[in-house]
Structure formats: structure tokens, C-alpha cells
Amino acid sequence: MKFGIVINEGPYTHQSSDSALQFVKAALGKGHEIFRIFFYHDGVNNGTDLGVPPQDDRNLAKEWSELAEKHGLDLVVCIAAAQRRGMLDADEMKRHGKNASNLSKGFRISGLGQLIEAGIQADRLVTFGD
């Protein structure tokens, strides 16, 4: 079965990113397909490459990146939510004349159409938020 996942909250402020990560791992373990994971609202903060959590704590951004690499997941960050919160990839950095970018490997920036498409293409859309 094809799953679409929406994450509306950032890491460490709410459990939703942790819950979604456990859900996605379980779904992949059962042989399901994850069509797309859409990071919306504060959820875009899951895509920062600049977080340095304490060594004895989980690194959620890194876990998402590694899981994406291992399973070829499509991690999409909402562009409007990302720009407001200072989440930029190299192209957006240039476009807005900024001197740094911070989007983790495996994430890409795109628009709300990607969420709509996930809703249409996936058999189930599961939302994690506050």
C-alpha cells in the first residue's frame, strides 16, 4: 500500500516528528511504499542541517536524511513555510541573496501541489501534528 505522510511540527517541540518516524519505519518494515513525506508549517524545521543536539539525544533531522537515503524517500519541505523560517537550499540562498543554506541531504523544497498530489496518489494520507 502507498502511504503519504504529513508532518506539521518541528523536532523537539512536539512528538509528531518522532511518531511519524516510528510509523514510517514500521510501514517500510512491513513492505509498504512511502510515496512522499510532506513537511508543513513548523514541520519544515525537521529539514535543518545545522542542528547539533547533545550526543546522547536523537538527531531527528539526521535520522530523516539517513532513512531517505536508505529507502529512496521523497522528503518535501513546503517552500512558503520554509522561507518564513529561514530554511534554504543552495538555489534559494542565491535567489534571495543570503550567505548560507541549511537544508539537509535528502530533503527538497517545493510547493503545496506536492501535498495535493500525495493526497491523490497515496492510498492513505496520515497527518502528524499538534
Place this chain on the structure above:
Amino acid sequence: MTMLHTVNKSPFERNTLESCLRLAKKGSAVLLFEDGVIGAMQNTKFSEKVSQAMSDLSFYVLGPDIKARGLSEKKVIDGIKVVDYNDFVDLTAEHNAVQSWL
């Protein structure tokens, strides 16, 4: 058409559990997770409401989230099934749609 409703807030914090119980159709399932596991506990002012809803709805609670809060599976209301993340995935697959009460 059956729906899986997920509730992730304590009924003492938000009214999502009550809204869910009011609007869920007969034959649907309700999964309590994150702080929503509080709604699965015995002897709270919401326990009776949940027990009564069991005639129309099936209830599940996420075991790891009970444990993470220092609560005990032994205190879960009779008739609510304790599940893990694998079961959570199965529940979403078994029902036609998922409604996340946020």
C-alpha cells in the same frame, strides 16, 4: 467505508477526543496515541464516556506512548486494545481513510 480516527491529545488538554466520539460513525476505530493515551486510562472523568462509546467504535492505544509517560497498560480501560507501531500501520491500511484529530 470505515475510518481510523487518531487522537493525540489528553482529553484534559483539548476536546479532540470528545469531538471524535461525537462525530465518528458506527464501525469506525479510534487510536489513542501521544498524550491521547491519557484518554485510555481507567478512573478518569472521561473513562465512562469512552466505555460507552465502545458499543459503536473499537478502541486502540499505542503501548510505547503509555510506557513513555510512566503509565501502566494495566490501567487501560477494559476493551481497549494495546498496540504497537506495526499495528498502527495495519490499522491505517485496514480502514479506508485516516482522520487525524489535531
